[in-house]
Amino acid sequence: MVQEYRRILLNGYPLIVTPDGDELVARDGRRVAVAEAIHLPPCEPRKIICVHLNYHSRVKEFMTKLPAAPTYFHKPVTALNSHGGDIVRPERCRYLNYEGEIAIVIGRACRNISPAEAAGYIAGYAVANDYGLHDFRDTDSGSMLRVKGSDTLCPIGPGLVQGWDFRNKKIRTYVNGKLVQDGDTADMEWDMHYLVADIARTITLEPGDVLLSGTPAGSRPVQPGDLVEVEVEGLGRLGNRIVAGPVAVREDCGAQPSASEEVLSTAMGGDWEFRGVRAPRGPGSQFYESTVKA
Secondary structure, rough: EEEEEEEEOOOEEEEEEEEEOOOOEEEEOOOEHHHHHHEEOOOOOOOEEEEOOEHHHHHHOOOOOOOOOOOOEEEOOOEEEEEOOOOEEEEEOOOOOOOOEEEEOOOOOOOOOOOHHHHHHHEEEEEEEEOOEEHHHHHHHHHHHHHHHOOOEEEEEEEEEEEEOOOOOOOOOOOOOOEEEEEEEHHEEEOOHHHHHHHHHHOOOOOOOOOOOOOOOOOOOOOOOOOOEEEOOOEEEEEEEEEEEEOOOOOOOOOOOOHOOOOHHHHHHOOOHHOOOOOOOOOOOOOHHHOOOO
């Protein structure tokens, strides 16, 4: 049986609710309109683990090959965000990309299991958006820490859906109502059960932990004011607004945001230079001004 649960903040208190038409119903009988609800992330993870490449359309876009086995990176829990939450693009950064994804949420302690056993350890699934701040790609391309782990860059929601079959499901991303990613879970090389079992070989997964399962082709930068929505068949629609951060990235320490060829080749799609676009020279270039200046 498919069942959706959401976490919201009602009168200052977090509650678990279930959808009922245009309303959300708490276990104590209170009701709130979906449009007025303040959503919280549907889970409270101690770990957020993400697979690098999984969808064949994404691999083709980057003109590369899949590795023999999945590779992963880690988003800190401070990046966690919710349906309706603002996504902050820091000042002096220009290459904030959406990546529509599906979140796998762990339901019970999981270690050393087979892919065939994984379903019994999954609490449910949710829509996610694995935002990337590619201005730091030059220095963090290995760890992805600042690229993928900056504050607000991991919205999950609007709810957690139990009993959902991940096979052959559509996943689409929209920016201001325009379709920008159009994928299907049938295009994944490694399915949800495989990913859980792979990580659990050496890392104990705990209740609430999240695995992000990859994104299809079409990730591109978005600007302050844009509304980004990810819709997954059977899981719902996650929406977030991009806002400009009020504080600039500090210049007195650390690597600085850049617009190198590595940054552009990731932010604009792996084949950007083969579309007749030449490498920009940062702010002031015609390419920069026409595509990413906010």
